[in-house]
Structures are given as structure tokens and as C-alpha cells.
Amino acid sequence: MSTRKLREICATAPSLVWLTAFLLVPTLMVLTFAFKKADPMGGIGTEWTFATLRSLANPSYPAIIWRTIWQSLATTAICVAVSIPMAYYMARTGERTRRFLMVLTILPFWTCFILRVFAWMSLLHPHGIVKNILVALGMADPSSQLLYTSGAVLLVMVYNHLPFAILPIYASAEKFDYQLLEAAADLGATRATAVMRVFIPGIKAGIFAAILMVLIPALGEYVIPDMVGGPASEMIGNKIAQRVQNDRNLPHACALSAALMLFVMGPMVAYLFARRKGGKEGGRFSI
Amino acid sequence: MTRTSRIPLATTIAILLFFYIPIAILVVNSFNASSTGGAWGGWTLKWYQKLFANEEMWHAIRNSLVIGVTSTLVSTAIGTSAAFALYKYSGTRIQKVHGVVLYMPLVVPEILMGISLLMIFMAVRLPLGLFAIFLAHVTFSMSYVAMVVLSRLQDFDATLIEAAQDLGADAWLTARKILLPLISPGIVAGALLAFTLSVDDFVITFFVSGPGSTTLPVQVYSMIKHSRNLPIINALSTLMMVATFVIVLTSQRQSRRA
Numbered sequence: 001m002s003t004r005k006l007r008e009i010c011a012t013a014p015s016l017v018w019l020t021a022f023l024l025v026p027t028l029m030v031l032t033f034a035f036k037k038a039d040p041m042g043g044i045g046t047e048w049t050f051a052t053l054r055s056l057a058n059p060s061y062p063a064i065i066w067r068t069i070w071q072s073l074a075t076t077a078i079c080v081a082v083s084i085p086m087a088y089y090m091a092r093t094g095e096r097t098r099r100f101l102m103v104l105t106i107l108p109f110w111t112c113f114i115l116r117v118f119a120w121m122s123l124l125h126p127h128g129i130v131k132n133i134l135v136a137l138g139m140a141d142p143s144s145q146l147l148y149t150s151g152a153v154l155l156v157m158v159y160n161h162l163p164f165a166i167l168p169i170y171a172s173a174e175k176f177d178y179q180l181l182e183a184a185a186d187l188g189a190t191r192a193t194a195v196m197r198v199f200i201p202g203i204k205a206g207i208f209a210a211i212l213m214v215l216i217p218a219l220g221e222y223v224i225p226d227m228v229g230g231p232a233s234e235m236i237g238n239k240i241a242q243r244v245q246n247d248r249n250l251p252h253a254c255a256l257s258a259a260l261m262l263f264v265m266g267p268m269v270a271y272l273f274a275r276r277k278g279g280k281e282g283g284r285f286s287i
Numbered sequence: 288m289t290r291t292s293r294i295p296l297a298t299t300i301a302i303l304l305f306f307y308i309p310i311a312i313l314v315v316n317s318f319n320a321s322s323t324g325g326a327w328g329g330w331t332l333k334w335y336q337k338l339f340a341n342e343e344m345w346h347a348i349r350n351s352l353v354i355g356v357t358s359t360l361v362s363t364a365i366g367t368s369a370a371f372a373l374y375k376y377s378g379t380r381i382q383k384v385h386g387v388v389l390y391m392p393l394v395v396p397e398i399l400m401g402i403s404l405l406m407i408f409m410a411v412r413l414p415l416g417l418f419a420i421f422l423a424h425v426t427f428s429m430s431y432v433a434m435v436v437l438s439r440l441q442d443f444d445a446t447l448i449e450a451a452q453d454l455g456a457d458a459w460l461t462a463r464k465i466l467l468p469l470i471s472p473g474i475v476a477g478a479l480l481a482f483t484l485s486v487d488d489f490v491i492t493f494f495v496s497g498p499g500s501t502t503l504p505v506q507v508y509s510m511i512k513h514s515r516n517l518p519i520i521n522a523l524s525t526l527m528m529v530a531t532f533v534i535v536l537t538s539q540r541q542s543r544r545a
Binding site: 016122268 | 305527
């Protein structure tokens, strides 16, 4: 073996071995355990079975899976839609303002995630300030509920995922040639047409990256529906956590995780495919 | 485009208000004598006093710092080495696999990493607790460190190395005098990110923590779930935010100077 090869192996081994041991092998274990029986001690049994997978057809699950998908898609759609105008503004403004806006976008998200969700819990609380204001304005009934609803889950999910849409879309918008918009206007396009047919296709790479960055973690969300949602806004993640922490049925948790893995693979494969087709421009950004 | 649209500016302002209003109200409520926070009950510092007197909280803070520091040291070392390998040997078959594996923690939802780690720890009979949390944190942090250091390496001017060697420096001297000083801001930024991710992590930690190994986010979560001492969480949030803002702003200023 050449010394170059030896050096390469020395530099690569720590991370590759570590991630094989703590990421690849455990993921395969989760997939295998979906076909095992639970043992009465709350562990994994030795017998093989399809019963765990079959129990996912239990009527409550399709509803939860459907809800997981639509809540994640709605979060993604809102995040992308509001990020586009902000990215446009950031790309077109002066260097100082741009840098300032960048810091302001990232700053809240360096603080603890649980505390950010807690901030919304106290805002939406039945005695919280949002409720008091809405009641004072006559926009809400004193008995109405803001917290523990699907609306609250959506709001807090958008709050937590928004920077992950703004940053990649901004990275693309920064590289966009804004003379194209003038050209479109000269050729008679209205502003709306120019944005829809020139600007948005032009920042496509950033939009795809943003969809991926929001959709994938959103599909696996569990803390937000757990803290600000009610039983009617539970997602797959909540079920996985409940199977692990409450009734200790690990094979069942593994089967649900396998299902979640499939959902996550969908957008990822679509993204890689779109990237290969659309070339490799854009989409690179730093955290 | 004769007239500029107001929509981009209006959206930007609305988003920033959306980001900062919850935080601002949290800070204000940490000084609010009314415990529900829906109305103003007068100024107080009692929540801060209660926070400092809370033993459980200090225990959790200590655990978080111990894990934060140890996992940052290990993941920064491994992640930096990984970035070097990806940069220097790019294109080899090993590095193609290495790159994909290193990307995985960035895209796998946290809950899936949490359950996978729980399964492996159970399989090898590793007791859940601080050591298990440390292993878990190194697992997800090293990829972030590697990506930050790699992006710094990619901006690096490779001719500097050639120049040093032409002037007679050996590999060790080149690494120490040229390479390390130039990429050290990348390593520091990676370490800072690793530390923040570790101190902030709830989902993965919750899956692999055992009795007595409560970290700060897990402690806060259980206080919220049992509606215990909620106003002192406002005080805690305020202190943590001030600390984070100071650290992030100084590091921003540092990196601009570098």
C-alpha cells in the first residue's frame, strides 16, 4: 500500500467507522426490527413476524400519516411562499442591510429550540397575550382555544423552519440577473408575469433546496405537535415517541420509523433527480 | 419595472416581527410579576432569584456543559480530519462513499437518528445516560463540523502550499505555519456550531438519556410538560438568549475581520 493510500485511510477512518457504527448499522437494525415481535420486557423478541407491519393498516394510522404529510406540505408551502419576497429584497438591497438581515434571520435560531416553542406556548396560552388582544378586539370568543390546535402546530412549524427556506432561496436570488426582469418588462410583461415566469424559474435551484430543507425535518417533527398540538394534530413522530416512551413497543416504533424513512426518501430522490436534470447550479449556501 | 413593488420590503418586515415578537415578549415577561404573563403585574426579579435557587436546573446545566464541551472536542477533531480527507483525496472511491455517509446526519430527521441510536445502545447493552448522550452528540455534530471546515478548505488557495514547499518547508512545517492558521477560523466556526447543536439538542437526547442524565433542554421540556415553575423558564430563556447573542455577534465580528 502506498503512503498516500495509508494517509487517506488514517484521515477517513475515524468518521467513516464512527458513522458506520452509530448511523448505518443502527438504521439497518431499525429496518430489521420492524419484522420482529415485541418481548414482554419491552425489548425486541427473537421471533420474526409480519404482524407489526400489518398493524400499521390499523385505521388510526392512515389518518396520522395523511396528517403528517399535509401538515409538512403546508409548512413547506408557506415557508417558501413568504421567503421568495424576502430573498428578493435581501438580494437587491445594499451590502450593509443585507448582512444585517442575514444576522437577524439566523440569530433567533441559535437559541434553544425548546425555548422557542415555549415562547409560542405562553403567547397562545388561554391567559396569554395573543388571546387577550384578540378578545379585546372582539376577534375571538373568550372561550375559544388557540393552543393545542392544528393551527398552532402549523404556526410554530413555520416559525421554526422559515430560516431554512430563506437562506437557500436567498443564495439563488443573489446570483439572479435582475436585468432579465427589466427585459421582461420591456417586452410587455406585467410585474406579476415577470415574477412568475422569469424570476421564480430563475431561482428554481434555491426553491428546490428550500423545499428539501423544510419538508424533510417537518415530516419527522414531533416536539411541536407534542407541545402546542392536541390529539387531533399528532404526527408520525409522536406515535414513534409514544411507542418508545409510553407503552414500550419497540418493534412497532421501528415499523413506524421505517414508514417515515420511506416518506423522507421520496422528496430526496425527487430532488436529486431534479438536480441531475437541471445541472448543478445554485443551491449551495452556508449555515 | 418603473415603480418598485412594496411587497418585498413589507414581507421582510413582517417576517422579522414574526421572528422577534415572541422573543421580546418572553424577555419582558421574565420581569413580569404576574405569573401567567397575559397582563402586566409590575416589575420583579423574583423569577431570576428562583432560577438561581433551582438545584435541578443547575444539575441539568452542568450535564449540558459537560456533554457540550466533550462532544465538541471529539466531533471537531474527527470532523476536521474528515474534511481534510474529502478535500485532499477527492474523487477516490473511498471519498465518494465517505462524502455520502457524512451527509446523512444532515438530512436524516432527528427522530430517526434518536430511535436508531437507542436500538444500537440497547443491542450492545450500553446503559442510557451521559456517555450514551455524548456518543449520540458526536455522531450528529461531526458532519456539521466537516461541512464548515470543508467549505473553508475549498476557498483555500492551494498555491500557498506549493509556494511554501518551493521555499523549502517540509510537510509538517507547511501544515503548521500555512494550512492551520488559514483554516482555523473554519475549525472554530465548526466547533461553535457543534457546541450549540449539542447544548440545544432535545429530540435525540430524549431518546438516549437515562435517569439522572437530564440535560437542560430535557429538564425544560419536563418542567413545561408538568407545568412546573413556568415563569422561571422565561428568566432562563432571557439569560440564554443574551449569552447566545453575545457569542454569535462576537464570532460574526471575528470572522469578518479574518
